[in-house]
Amino acid sequence: MHRYTLQNLAIMLALMFSATSFADGTANQDERSMHVIRIIIGERIINATLEDTLSSRNLMAQLPLSIDLEDYSSTEKIAYLPRKLATTGAPSGVDPDIGDIAYYAPWGNLAIFYGDFGYSRGLIRLGRITAGLEHLSYAGSKPAKIELVPAD
Template sequence: MAFITSLVFALALPALPAHAQQHAPTKAKTMKIRLTIGEKVLTATLRDNATTRDFVSLLPLTLTLEDYAATEKISDLPRRLSTKGAPPGTDASAGDITYYAPWGNLALFHRDFGHSSGLVTLGKLDGGVEALREPGPLKARIELVK
């Protein structure tokens, strides 16, 4: 009996990696961008969703980021982005890069903010947000990192 159990186990063992491979989680594609604001260079990791892919199709972009509500820097985009499959809203936190669908603008948060309907998260800054806290309008160059 022990021989048969060992034989069955030995025959089944090679099938396990293929089965495990079928159910292994697939790694999401990550995209990186570089934001150049004056002398400061920031990087960010973007989410893989329809709105983000549409945003990336606009890059490279040079935008003027304006202060808004002492919480974020905003800028109009050349056109509205797709919000297909996007949640109806989200809570924003410092470092979030978002798209505000009702106005069609990019919003980069340097302070936490509560829930906002129509806000779609595109990604998150990899480092600090201090460069976004500079007063007044800021020129920013946004490029996809290859």
């Protein structure tokens, strides 16, 4: 049986984590498990990634999707989806960050946070905006299209 010192364990963990990233700039395993989408509002494009979860895969199965993004509490843009997303294995709630894309299971709506918000039971994080968050700073409702960006 091997005896590991704390220092040996730290070295082993460092080697394991460094093995998942590449010096040539290719994505590590976490980045490869993300799916890229774009949200188009008129001429403006918002880029985002979706996590590889059951709920996110349910959303991707509905894409491309034409929706109306409505302002909700000057904090988030929301849109109701044609079909509810599966929530099996999802946490009971999350505290979203600005730029998070989430699903509010009790109402069946997509929520894209452009303002600060606290923990909400029933909220499931789906992904994150990577560029174009400023395009959500409008009042009222606007039509939008969400589409999956093909992998290279």
